[in-house]
Amino acid sequence: MKCAEVQNKFIALQDGMLNPVEKHKIEEHLQTCNKCQWLYAMLTKTDQYMAYEKQQRSPDFLANRILASLPTHAAKQSINLQLTRLQKIAALLLVAIGLASGWLLGNMVYTTDHSFSTSVTDEFNLGSDIGAFEAFLLNQ
Amino acid sequence: MTDKELLKRIRQNDPPANRELVNAYQQLVYTTSMGFVHNSHDAADITQEVFIKFFESLDSFRGDAKISTWLYRITVNVSLNMVRNERKRKYSLEIKDIDIPAANDTNYDKELENEQIKNALSQALAKLPKRQQSVFVLSRYNDMSYHEIAAVENISVSAVESLLYRARRNLQKYLKNFYEKNYK
């Protein structure tokens, strides 16, 4: 069997979809051809790497971080849903009055609340993904 | 609690309902995004963005669809965008900053090989056409049935089947090309 032919059957081999004769031929080739053997091993390891990633749990802090980032959006939604047109006009008037009085007082200071955390580098050890994969393989 | 009841409470701006939603679906979103970006940092950022977009789109969501289907759809879109931007960024830099371990490190070869697998996987997956990429990730990382994937992607079950087949063949082809360059 030629290498290309063998490599074309790798998916079927992984899926256990080959008949016994074909399977035997492929396995025989893999035992004698270093390159195909190496390639098959790398593809199998790639599958294992995907299985490892799939098992990763989302970090514990994430739920709180998400929830902390939601209120402004959720509040916006609820304002859209609950305010009638009249109430919206009234609210706009109030805002306008507030801005006007602020301007009159010469107070042009705006404060913004950034509750949304963008700096998360300390929550992760970026280099640890690969090391953890090692541990995952040992447990297989 | 049904999706409908949960959505009703969320629309009424009930904070415990927000938490229930995040607790119930956070892992699903995280695992899916991991299949696209292959690192915990970006997967966490995507998960957060998906929930924000979910809340922003509450008005347009129809009551008869499943929350999970909707979240999967947002996750696929946000992830594909991130992958596209990441590819652009890498092309412009043309260097990948790999942390080279010390030469006397006994794990050197092993670590290099794993780094290589991770690189090969993310590059090969990113090369797939968008639809193939998302169908593959939903199937492989989320164990979704063809039926569920069809609902997320808004395509027929047979289309899912054929996309998945092509995705696997292409992925193997790209991986093979990548690995062969490094064969000694």
Ligand SMILES: [Zn+2]
């Ligand atoms: Zn061969």
